[in-house]
Amino acid sequence: MTNVREAALDVIEKINKNQAYSNLLLNETINKHKLIRKDIGLLTEIVYGTIQRQKTLDFYLDDFLTNRKKIQPWVISLLHLSLYQMIYLDRVPDRAVIHEAVEIAKKRGHKGITGMVNGVLRNVQRKGLKDFSSISDSAERVSIEKSHPLWLVKRWIEQFGLAETEAMCEENLQAPYVTARVNTMKTTVEQVLHELSEAGLDVIKGDLSEDAIKVIQGHLIETDVYKSGEVTIQDESSMLVARALDVESGQAILDACAAPGGKTTHIAERLQGEGYVQSLDLHEHKIKLIKKQAERLGLTNVEAMALDSRLVTDKFEENSFDRVLVDAPCTGFGVLRRKPDIKWSKKPEDVERITSVQWGILDSQASLVKPGGKLVYSTCTIEEAENQEIVAAFLKDHPEFSMDNTMIERLPNGVEPYVDGGELQLLPHYFGTDGFYIATLIKDS
Known part of the structure; x- marks a missing residue:
């Protein structure tokens, strides 16, 4: 059991220190230590849970640490993951958590650290935890109680209101199916x-x-x-993209940002063997992933190549495709359940930075759509700056395109309240899916 918690500590340290991706590090650690299934489940739960609840855990710990600045980061991470288990994992006895933490402290630190870790955790066990009623500011309370950066909570309250923001932040803490x-x-x-x-x-x-x-x-x-x-x-929200695209058998379709291939293969399946999907990604190793997916699924109508999707007009002629999909790179604020490290690594300026990339990609696709054809723009974020504002700017610059108000006819029952003309915005707590945005545009014939 110590090995699992030591492995969890290593992963959490690397995430905090190097802003590494939690999912990739977890897979790497599982393979390295050849963990059995039971231990894989515990490792995953401890790592994701500790990263998800980081701000809340800090709030609880503050009462038990006298001079936090002098404590080494790995010790804080050890206290975090131990406290997470004590609070949120009912099946792990507190005494076992404390024992394991002390053993790790002995191996990695000196006697003083061991005593401090033991003392802090036993104080938590004896005195209990403070509640959130002392926090008077609503945004700050949501930030701490639901463990999201304050700048992000304030930004979402401006866009969606307090109630929606709180519900969304709570949903982000739940383990996804x-x-x-x-x-x-x-x-x-x-x-x-x-x-x-x-x-x-x-x-x-x-x-x-x-x-x-x-x-x-x-x-x-x-x-x-x-x-x-x-x-x-594939997440269910992502499955709506191929429907929004209005795929018909025999069409030529471009997926401009295709890796790892979930939407490409969905489109190819809906083509029923007639027509083809041209998939693009910037990186050659991701193209291999797309090809591997298509092969596993038995799809022969997928053509994949490495290409910067902002340079598509160098490769393809005007009016080449009946449908074009731009599933744009984004901040990923809709997938915080699956990638909790994102919320701690992103900054406000990252939103502004990514919008210029999104605009460049979307703008480059305009001439490739046939007259009467459709262009879908989608992201796995909930940011208006990356979604509605990008599409509005595109429509202003490209009057030959307009919103496809028939999109709602192709989407499942239940999403109607979240559709505005040719745009759909799903927040994570609506259906327990990823937060997702889809806009369907039609090119004048």
Whole structure:
């Protein structure tokens, strides 16, 4: 058990020190230590939970630390992950958590550190934790209680109001389910549910997308269903993009920012073997991922190449595509459940910086859309500056495009309150999905 917590401490330290991606570090650590499934679950829960609740844990610890500035960062991380287990993990006894923390402190530090770690955690156990009622400012309370940066909470309150912001921040703290899209070229949702149940997984239909399943318990990627290409792991909100694109058999479609290939393969499936998807990504190693996905799913109508999508007019002629998708790089504020480190590494200036990239990509695609064709812009963020403002600026510069108000006809029931003309904005707490934005534009014929 000590090894799991030591591994968790190493991962958390690297995330805090190097702003490394939690999901990549976790996979690397699991492979390095050859952890068994039970330990993988504990490691994942401790790492994600500690990173998610970092600001709340700091609030609790402040009462028990006299001179925090003199304490080494790894010791703070050890206290964080120990406190997280004591507060949020019912199945781990406090005495076991404290014992493990003391043992790690002995191995990594000196006698004084060991005593301090032991003393702080036992004081927490004895005295209990303060509540949030002492925080009078609403934004600050949400920031601390729901563990989000204050600048981000204030920004969201301006955009969505206090109630929506608080609900969204609470949703971001919840562990996400694995969801998957059924490859309807090969099978049906009902058949996949049956096969996975037979394999011992607890699975149900998705909440939002008609071809989605949700894994309540079990390891999907280890099943024959996954390996044979009957499903693709994808969030349900992301599954709406191919529907918004209004794919028709025989079309030529460009996916301008395609990696890792979830939307590309969904489009290819909806083409039913007729027409093709041209997928682009800046990096060659990500192109290999797209090709690997297409091969696993048995799709032969995907063409992938490495190309900066801002340079598409150097490669493709005007009016080359019936449909163009720009699933733009973004701040990722819609996926904080899955990537909690994002909220601590991003700064306000990152929003402004990414919008220039988004604009450059979207602007470059305009001439490639055939008259009468459609252009979809999507992101996994909730920021107006990256979403509605980008699309408004594009429409102003490109009067040959207008909003496609028929998009709602292609989307599932239940999303109507969140659609405004040709735009859809989902916040994470609406359906328990990623926060996601989709805009569908049509080019005048």
